[in-house]
Amino acid sequence: xxxxxxxxxxxxxxxVAGTLVTLYMVITLLPLAWIxxxxxxxxxDSISYPPKVIFSPSIEGYVNxxxxxxxxxxxxxxxxxxxxNFVDEIVQRRGEVITGPSRFGERFLNSVIIGFGSTxxxxxxxxxxxxxxSRFKVPLKDDLLFFILSTRMMPPIAVAxxxxxxxxxxxxxxxxxxxxxLYTGVNISLAVWLLxxxxxxxxxxxxxxxxxxxxxxxxxFRKVVLPQAATGIASTAIFCLIFAWNEYAFAVLLTSGxxxxxxxxxxxIIGVGGQDWPAVAAGATLFLLPVMIFTILLxxxxxxGITFGAVRK
Amino acid sequence: MAEIVIRNLRKEFGAFTAVKGSSFTIKDGExxxxxxxxxxxxxxxxxxxxxxxxxxxxxxxxxxxxxSQKPASQRDIAMVFQxxxxxxxxxxxxxxxxxxxxxxVPKAQIAAKVAEVARILGIESILDKPVGGLSGGxxxxxxxxxxxxxxxxxxxxxxxxxxxxxxxxxxMAEELxxxxxxxxxxxxxxTHDQLEAMQMGDKIVVMNHGVVEQFGTPQDIYDHPATLxxxxxxxxxxxxxxxxxxxxxxxxxxxxxGGIPIALPELQEAASGALVLGVRPEHVAxxxxxxxxxxxxxxxxxxxxxxxxxxxxxxxxxxxxxSGEVARLGETVGLRLNARTLSLFDAGxxxxxxxxxxxxxxxx
Numbered sequence: 146x147x148x149x150x151x152x153x154x155x156x157x158x159x160x161v162a163g164t165l166v167t168l169y170m171v172i173t174l175l176p177l178a179w180i181x182x183x184x185x186x187x188x189x190d191s192i193s194y195p196p197k198v199i200f201s202p203s204i205e206g207y208v209n210x211x212x213x214x215x216x217x218x219x220x221x222x223x224x225x226x227x228x229x230n231f232v233d234e235i236v237q238r239r240g241e242v243i244t245g246p247s248r249f250g251e252r253f254l255n256s257v258i259i260g261f262g263s264t265x266x267x268x269x270x271x272x273x274x275x276x277x278x279s280r281f282k283v284p285l286k287d288d289l290l291f292f293i294l295s296t297r298m299m300p301p302i303a304v305a306x307x308x309x310x311x312x313x314x315x316x317x318x319x320x321x322x323x324x325x326x327l328y329t330g331v332n333i334s335l336a337v338w339l340l341x342x343x344x345x346x347x348x349x350x351x352x353x354x355x356x357x358x359x360x361x362x363x364x365x366f367r368k369v370v371l372p373q374a375a376t377g378i379a380s381t382a383i384f385c386l387i388f389a390w391n392e393y394a395f396a397v398l399l400t401s402g403x404x405x406x407x408x409x410x411x412x413x414i415i416g417v418g419g420q421d422w423p424a425v426a427a428g429a430t431l432f433l434l435p436v437m438i439f440t441i442l443l444x445x446x447x448x449x450g451i452t453f454g455a456v457r458k
Numbered sequence: 459m460a461e462i463v464i465r466n467l468r469k470e471f472g473a474f475t476a477v478k479g480s481s482f483t484i485k486d487g488e489x490x491x492x493x494x495x496x497x498x499x500x501x502x503x504x505x506x507x508x509x510x511x512x513x514x515x516x517x518x519x520x521x522x523x524x525x526s527q528k529p530a531s532q533r534d535i536a537m538v539f540q541x542x543x544x545x546x547x548x549x550x551x552x553x554x555x556x557x558x559x560x561x562x563v564p565k566a567q568i569a570a571k572v573a574e575v576a577r578i579l580g581i582e583s584i585l586d587k588p589v590g591g592l593s594g595g596x597x598x599x600x601x602x603x604x605x606x607x608x609x610x611x612x613x614x615x616x617x618x619x620x621x622x623x624x625x626x627x628x629x630m631a632e633e634l635x636x637x638x639x640x641x642x643x644x645x646x647x648x649t650h651d652q653l654e655a656m657q658m659g660d661k662i663v664v665m666n667h668g669v670v671e672q673f674g675t676p677q678d679i680y681d682h683p684a685t686l687x688x689x690x691x692x693x694x695x696x697x698x699x700x701x702x703x704x705x706x707x708x709x710x711x712x713x714x715x716g717g718i719p720i721a722l723p724e725l726q727e728a729a730s731g732a733l734v735l736g737v738r739p740e741h742v743a744x745x746x747x748x749x750x751x752x753x754x755x756x757x758x759x760x761x762x763x764x765x766x767x768x769x770x771x772x773x774x775x776x777x778x779x780x781s782g783e784v785a786r787l788g789e790t791v792g793l794r795l796n797a798r799t800l801s802l803f804d805a806g807x808x809x810x811x812x813x814x815x816x817x818x819x820x821x822x
Binding site: 350351356360362373 | 508530531535537541543544545547
């Protein structure tokens, strides 16, 4: 008979847990795998029934994503010079010619600027505010904190029309600054609350030691508090970035041209006269990457961050 | 190094008054203890001297200069915190050099100074280790190193031995005292442990409820407590209190307890009503011929001495007697109280009456 252990799970429960985790993983990863694989299919393959799991990969989707093309007659094609590279070849084989780059690159860059810009601003302001709330006597502190939280009590889209009108009057519609301010406004309450929790956990003695060692309050904050709040800052930054990166409703409403982000743009790739699923899937795949990379880079902090408070250092 | 003068120092936190008008002087080079139970205002007083709290009113003079409203960074004071507060993201060397970096000391000089401090404290071998994995004693030494590295005007220590285990505490207390004797730096040390205060301090301030109860040398405070609180707080077991109603005149050399006269140092003031006679356990001797009687209730063996608990007409009395003496439970014996060291308190005010013995002792 094996000894009973209070901490070591039994073989059966390990097996059940393993099965459940695997099942959950398959369910969550399947759509992702579908999107990624569709990005590498040809048009007919992407809509074939039954769906093709094994197919010959093609970069047609990615080519379509990054280019604007037009149909050419066989006569026109015959007069064209032979394709210079494989991209031209793929396009010409379908009886099309490239007329220029698509706007996906620009839109993707907009997403990067707005997503990271608003994340930076939320974290910057959020950290300072959280530090002040955590350490200083702020008049009406509890009311202010409640007020900050209350901005999250209704879905942001509920104020879409007032914001739309305000932005039009202020000239912020379809500008990078406007979108950065908007996402910062939504994220900052989360940032203040999360970061206040983290900073509350840092003993004051560290700063007091720095004050006595001859540093000013701000130097103590920068050199002693910030390095210790790194975990909290990293996990808060991930939450902020995920929101700003994925936000769709306001992006559709407030941006159309110069500041349009990737989420409202990707559905428009679907094209005219034929549904270009591989290009949409390629766009979605590329769109997933930055948040994924950012999260993986900060995952060490994130894991410690989301369990904060559970275990005392 | 510096003399620190505290004048009418007061600190209020909203409606709560943590320190109520303290005044005392810490002489240059003194090892000065702030002693009291938790919540008595001793840490608040220390933090005000260090500049981490600003006083509501009153003055703090360091070397004659009023610093009471100056920020900590301008006071040139070092502090050792109870939990040491070593910067967790820096290694030992960086922790110790950090106060010098803030002053813009050249790198070569910092390296030399850190090496010197490490040698004094015997921590050369751990200089490049992260502070996370250090033992309690090493953390303590690093915290001390960070304090002494820049030759500040004074050291503040907030229960620096509180986080160490009992065995090691003794050792560190000796090390601290030796370090002080060698550096002759003015040190203000907060503790709630009366033994620690007596063992290490040149002077002790006893505080309670934000008020300075007594200020003096360990011996003065032990032998001639100014108040009932001090008498009870200092000493283990605490001073015995025999409560009685009576009158005492200036010039009296005895008081009468239950018809029995008990000799004490000549009184210099009068009192009447509820009085308390205070006697330390070691100043109670068992003697068959003494008229004041008590019944032996219990005896605790402590090696060289034993503590005998007796019940008397005026309350329970503990006597510390040699362990060789025989004390039979239930027996009634005479108690002889050493007249030289008796204190008489006014039960209403809790204050010790002035006698020939305690006349020179500072009262809070």
